[in-house]
Amino acid sequence: MQLASGQQVQAGRNIAVQMRRPDRLRAEIRSTRRNRELIYDGKSVTLLNRAQNFYGTVNVPGSLDQAMDTASERFGIAMPLEDFLRSDPYKDLLHNVTSGRDIGPVTVMGVACEHLAFTQGNIDWQVWIDSGPIPSPRKFVITYKDEPGTPQFTAIFSDWDFTTPLPDFVFKFDPPPGASKVRVKEVRESVKPHQTEAK
Amino acid sequence: MKTRNLVVPVMIGCALAVASICVAQRNNRSGGFAPRGETVDRFNHGSVRHEATHVVHVPEVRRDEHVERRSNVIVSGRRPTVHHDVDLDVHGRSFWHGFVRGQRFHSLPRGFLSFHVGALPYFYYGGIFYQEADGGYEEVYPPVGAIIPTTPENPFEVIVGGQVFYYAGGAFYQQQPDGSFAVVAPPIGAIVPELPPGAVQVSLNGTIAYQFNGVYFEPVFVSGITQYEVVAP
Structure with missing residues (x-):
């Protein structure tokens, strides 16, 4: 990335992904001060900001491919390296x-x-x-x-x-103690003229 | 026949990626407003499939002729881009990050401004407002109606309803026809990447929120990461 001075520096992070086709995913993205998780249990995507203990859930049923498409199109959610989680990475990468x-x-x-x-x-x-x-x-x-x-x-x-089997509970989200549930904004909504949401 | 995707329990576990990411910071220092081509933000590096779709299109801002012509005022706003998962504080800390309401000083920073808002005298420096107190000066909330010649350093550019605001030190500024900037009431619906300095956690209709000078900021996930939306109490 580029600092305000124009100098280029690198930033690093670790990503741990557990996936079970066709419709289960748990990804944890970690750096020194930040930590977020993305969990797909086949019905909904949950985002967890562990550093601040916020989580939000959106319903996106379907296969992992469909869930990824909906998550990015409607909610602007994209994960680094998600190309490799697609059901047909070769086709998608070379598209x-x-x-x-x-x-x-x-x-x-x-x-x-x-x-x-x-x-x-x-x-x-x-x-x-x-x-x-x-x-x-x-x-x-x-x-x-x-x-x-x-x-x-x-x-x-x-x-x-x-080889390691990944049972259902790996992909089940239980809010950490004291976690607050927050809204997940739709991308289009956030660039529209302002609107107040119903509580 | 079984299709491979559905039946074979392909389990990919623990792909530990040590990924170094590079995020280009918007560096809108050329003066004036960003040209149209730059009204695009991308902060989801790391996937080929989002090569083109990971851009967030912000509505084009319509400007008045007289604003366009006034080119001597440099606006160095940046979009409220949040760097995903990045530890480095690429924005650095600005003077206004140090705001502590009620903090007192014997003297004001060199180069301060003084003016009245309504009938009340105020002082200003670097995005922080001061009033006289006990023979010294104390930091106070940004008063709506205050007018300063340029924005504080490194404000976040926030667009609400097609209007451009600059957010810094808990205050929202809007450019005036003469080129100066006025502190305005925080626009409901504004989404900002960080809370005002010293915002206090509160509960708002059962939801977590943060309060600063009577304004509520509610955490929301935008594009998968936490930002804060100005909401009506």
């Missing part, structure tokens, strides 16, 4: 790609990978795919070409686990 190339074999955190690079409208993106039996992504970079200083997003996938 707007205008060109792509195979850069060749590269090792990422000790894992042999194939480095692929793509370009499309506002961004360039690269992905490093595990060359082993499970072709999981190991690294992911997006370059925002249309923003000042062409900032980059970099993710290292550090711990894939395809």
